[in-house]
Amino acid sequence: MNVRDSEHMIAELNQKESYELTDHLEEADLIIINTCSVREKPVAKLFSEIGVFNKHKKPGAKIGVAGCTASHLGKEIIKRAPSVDFVIGARNVSKISDVIDKKHAVEINTDYDESTYAFGEYRSNPFKAMVNISIGCDKSCTFCIVPATRGDEISIPSDLLVQEISKAVAGGAKEVMLLGQNVNNYGRRFGALEEKIDFTGLLQKISTIEGLERIRFTSPHPLHMDDAFLEEFASNPKICKQIHVPLQSGSTSLLKAMKRGYTKENFLNRCEKIRTLCPEATISTDIIVGFPGESEQDFEDTMDVLEKVRFEQLFSFKYSPRPHTEAAVFEKQIDSSIAGERLTKLQSRHTEILDEVMDAQKGKVHRVYFDELKPNGRVAGRSDDGKLIFVQGSEELLGKIADVRITKTSRGALDGEVV
Numbered sequence: 001m002n003v004r005d006s007e008h009m010i011a012e013l014n015q016k017e018s019y020e021l022t023d024h025l026e027e028a029d030l031i032i033i034n035t036c037s038v039r040e041k042p043v044a045k046l047f048s049e050i051g052v053f054n055k056h057k058k059p060g061a062k063i064g065v066a067g068c069t070a071s072h073l074g075k076e077i078i079k080r081a082p083s084v085d086f087v088i089g090a091r092n093v094s095k096i097s098d099v100i101d102k103k104h105a106v107e108i109n110t111d112y113d114e115s116t117y118a119f120g121e122y123r124s125n126p127f128k129a130m131v132n133i134s135i136g137c138d139k140s141c142t143f144c145i146v147p148a149t150r151g152d153e154i155s156i157p158s159d160l161l162v163q164e165i166s167k168a169v170a171g172g173a174k175e176v177m178l179l180g181q182n183v184n185n186y187g188r189r190f191g192a193l194e195e196k197i198d199f200t201g202l203l204q205k206i207s208t209i210e211g212l213e214r215i216r217f218t219s220p221h222p223l224h225m226d227d228a229f230l231e232e233f234a235s236n237p238k239i240c241k242q243i244h245v246p247l248q249s250g251s252t253s254l255l256k257a258m259k260r261g262y263t264k265e266n267f268l269n270r271c272e273k274i275r276t277l278c279p280e281a282t283i284s285t286d287i288i289v290g291f292p293g294e295s296e297q298d299f300e301d302t303m304d305v306l307e308k309v310r311f312e313q314l315f316s317f318k319y320s321p322r323p324h325t326e327a328a329v330f331e332k333q334i335d336s337s338i339a340g341e342r343l344t345k346l347q348s349r350h351t352e353i354l355d356e357v358m359d360a361q362k363g364k365v366h367r368v369y370f371d372e373l374k375p376n377g378r379v380a381g382r383s384d385d386g387k388l389i390f391v392q393g394s395e396e397l398l399g400k401i402a403d404v405r406i407t408k409t410s411r412g413a414l415d416g417e418v419v
Ligand code: SAH
Pocket: 038, 039, 137, 143, 144, 145, 146, 180, 181, 182, 219, 220, 221, 246, 248, 286, 287, 288, 317, 318, 319, 320, 321, 322
């Protein structure tokens, strides 16, 4: 979502203010640092980055801080780093033109509704379009700062989405990535406009766009994975067969303390349903270790889910206490070294699973959409099920979909040749 927010800022600054992107820091008149605040580390990094930019920027160049850390620290950022010219929150991206010339402007209202704002057009990759389908988050996961920084969840009207995607397709994109904190909660609430449509309905509607060949989305929430949605996922040929099912923990009691709304059994049931309806689908997940109160048994439950589902991709994190969250003040915070050991154990086992999955790819044929030129005459693309695949080739392949036979496998990516 941050990448897309950055694209929106670039488009606004280019089309309304005639700024252009530069690859050279010393040339920049305006530097914007778009931040995350989900864990503590990136917040600390922000202030060291500001120092680096101050050292190398040209005299008079402005520095702005955007994103979730901007939302949550607000004017505190300017207090700690007075060289920062403005602060603009993750929920206020459309206000970028208003703040760049106001010394020490702080625009961080999380009630602001920009769900129908028509942003300018800018896409860092013309072949793949990222499209926000909702803003904010309505969940109350006790570990997560996002609802406090991005505000309540509001869906973007489906007609606007169809217009935006059609425009991207006309510009050369065959693939769309639908973005939201809980994409499959789509349609629960709109801003001014009322509409009766859910995520399954949205997928069906978007599928009718001519020239659009691939639909991806992230992140769905396990709680909203009803059968109708999973059946649409499995049967709609335009939907890529890769699905993110964020687990967080395999322990039912921890899931309750996290306020995730599902149990270990519900989660496994949804994954089994995906495997039954769509055996070729790959499943990825997010896991937090060391959440307050996590016992050895709780952690073993997480390992058990990893063993049962064999996630192809795993994003795993050590729990990081965040301001504005309930869990930050829970008793029984877990010692960092214990959390670290658990993270290592989880990641090592996942690496073994991934090696087995990737080794088995040799000789297989995948349909690959090529979208990026790489050094040494290589072109990169993704298979329908989300694997990164390289072939030898030139820019002629860009924007094309072709069958590729896998010749070489490694943990992170596959090599192959067009057949
Ligand atoms: N709405 C998204 C979450 C976005 S944050 C979703 O449900 O998938 C991405 C991931 O960061 C989360 O899934 C979680 O695994 C991790 N995360 C969030 N808060 C965290 C915290 N306080 N400590 C460690 N990891 C956290």
